[in-house]
Amino acid sequence: MTQLSQAKDGLVTEAMRLVAEEEGLSPEVVRRRVAEGTIVIPKNINHDFTPRGIGKGLRVKVNANIGTSKDHTYPDEELEKMKTAIKFGADAVMDLSTGGDLNEIRKVLLDACGVAFGTVPIYQAVSDLVDTGRSVCEMSVDELFKVIARHAEDGVDFVTVHCGVTRKALEKLEVTGRVGGIVSRGGAILANWMKYHGRENPLYEHYDELVGIVKSNDVTLSLGDGLRPGAIEDATDGPQIEELMTLGELRDRAVDRGVQVMIEGPGHVPIDEIATNIQLEKRICRGAPFYILGPLPTDITPGYDHITSAIGGAIAAMAGADFICYVTPAEHLRLPDLEDVREGVIAARIAGHVADIGRGIPGARLRDKEMSTCRKNLDWEGMFALSIDPDRARGMRQESEDDGKDVCTMCGELCAVNLDNMTKSKSSTEVSDRNSRGEK
Secondary structure, three states, rough: OOHHHHOOOOOOHHHHHHHHHHHHHHHHHHHHHHHHHEOOOOOOOOOOOOOEEEEEEOOEEEEEOOOOOOOOOOHHHHHHHHHHHOOOOOOOEEEEOOOOOOOHHHHHHOOOOOOEEEEEEEEHHHHHHHOOOOOOOOOHHHHHHHHHHHHOOOOOOOOEOOOOHHHHHHHHHHHHHOOOOOOOHHHHHHHHHHHOOOOOOOHOOOHHHHHHHHHOOEEEEEEEOOOOOOOHOOOOHHHHHHHHHHHHHHHHHHOOOOOOEEEOOEEEHHHHHHHHHHHHHHHHHHOHHHHOOEEEOOOOOOHHHHHHHHHHHHHHHHHOOOOEEOOOOOOOOOOOHHHHHHHHHHHEEEEEEEHHHHHOOOOOOOEEEEHHHHHOOHHHHHHHHHOHHHHHHHHHHHHOOOOOOOOOOOHHHHHHHHHHHHHHHHHHHHHHHHHHHOOO
């Protein structure tokens, strides 16, 4: 039985209990929200780790993408990237590898992964074709579904499948006049396959078979946004909304059969449309957890897209998004390196934490209050310990000429906190002296 089917039967599973404990909620609340499809707990029956929940009333979660390409195939690097992502707080990791022995790479990563692990199976399906000298459009439906089944059996916890790229949506795309066109790799692969064969998207046409495959291992479906906007000029257009409407229908069909579902959301969205996009997904998809890439509210920040996406991510999460896929400084430029991974995870975690505070998530403000207390006391070690990136904070402090002193080089002896503490200490001493002399 899946997490969802057990929740519908009124059973609180061990995974639900662990999520409830981590989030400070009652197990019954978690069970009820899993049953209604507003919380998912991605955990394959063949992957042993402590699960985390994604969705309504829970802390915003962060995913980190890693993976080889045919131009850069170094599996050991990806393993280190995964470890770095988890070290700095990623709640999930996705392997997007397209180069090398993909089955072996996935196995190595899964064996070392202590968080939820996701993949995009169509990447392997077409990569295997290319390795044998065949074109992407020669992929058969059977080959695609065999890869999905292999990922499920191997222990993958959630899979991205672009089921909403339908012929109807592509017809809308042809007349829309998009600036960026299709920017989703999975979406572009399927669009080309559909045009070549003159057929419907196999993931849509054979959706019930797909649901049956993932159900057997309790794999969560992440319904991908193959027509997401890759330019702010294209945001919230007809093709995007057409795809979202289809995903809402597919969400219901999977949930009815006991399969957990989350919905993937847009990439490039101007700041004034972000909240609207979240509200549309929540309404159309019945509150299903929303997994967002960014969103990026401007297109002109190559090298700094982790900052751009953190801005968009905080606004989106405040509006109700549940799961942020990190964006690194290397976005739109190259594969990320270890430092890019660290920067991307930290930026996404900042966005999520900012939203958690605004959403009133239990305990979200406590760490900030403790940090403020440490700052007031000029307790540097306390500040480092509470920092989202203690190593960077401590390193910057150690580089300062005032390292070892109470104050820092920003203000030195004019430190407002130090002066305020001295004033209060002096006032307290004067009051004590007067009391000892019997003065009022």
